[in-house]
Amino acid sequence: MDMNTGKPYVICHMLGSVDGRIKQDIWGFKDHHKYFEETAEKIEADAWLVGRVTMQEFSSKKDHKINAGVSNLTHEDFVAQQPAATYAVVIDPSGKCFWDSNMVSTEHVIEVLTEQVSAGYLEHLRGANVSYIFGGKEELDLDLVLQKLYRLFNIKTVRIDGGGHVNGSFLKAGLIDEFSLVLAPIADGTIGSPTVFEVEEGYGSRKATQFKIMSVERVYEHFLWIRYLVIKDNNTSL
Ligand SMILES: NC(=O)c1ccc[n+]([C@@H]2O[C@H](COP(=O)([O-])OP(=O)(O)OC[C@H]3O[C@@H](n4cnc5c(N)ncnc54)[C@H](OP(=O)(O)O)[C@@H]3O)[C@@H](O)[C@H]2O)c1
Incomplete structure (x- = not known):
């Protein structure tokens, strides 16, 4: 799928309300995980990737102490020796997720960091044998992040959740x-x-992203599962 681009093919998968909202606190579903999970499982991918806020639903809830005296760990990417070939990736620029294990379910955890994180935090990740990569000094270069996921972990398709x-x-x-x-x-x-896509406030010079429908399926009686292809050239008139 990657067509030798040097980075993974990216499929964003979401459960959204008709007004595009994604927090399910007041939706009143008995088994809300299945609508997301069962459809997600049908999308073949080598990794899923989430934001720091979402990952904190899966990472350690314990109070972890950072060792402030560590100085011998530098900002070099770390690929842990471990057996899994599928991955759970978190965009965690300042290192706020803590880990008791290096797995979420059957996936090995990869932390995407900036160079703002402390050596003590890196020691915590090493202690849990969690892999980590750097995506920038202060801000993340997401293109570089995808290239590293491809090169260091052989991730050819990533599902952004x-x-x-x-x-x-x-x-x-x-x-x-x-x-x-x-x-x-x-x-x-x-x-x-x-909402499904939080990009920026207000209307500036940015153009919205257009999609083409690949498939539509009625699921769980009253839900629709719509798969769209992103139109990369934004000047198409629909
Ligand atoms: N309905 C669904 O399908 C679905 C799926 C997933 C999640 N959710 C829900 O969505 C909610 C969380 O969504 P959210 O939008 O608030 O949070 P999120 O996207 O999970 O995480 C946002 C955080 O990730 C980091 N981040 C993201 N992009 C970044 C970038 N380009 N550069 C640097 N850092 C970046 C930042 O972390 P720092 O703040 O640490 O800098 C940012 O605050 C939760 O309630 C979750 O349950 C719903």
């Missing part, structure tokens, strides 16, 4: 190839709650 801020930053960088939306039969209406 949210939240809205991570989706928005990959969209803004023009790095999403496909968008897979499970459209829930819900009007949420919570002003200020994250």
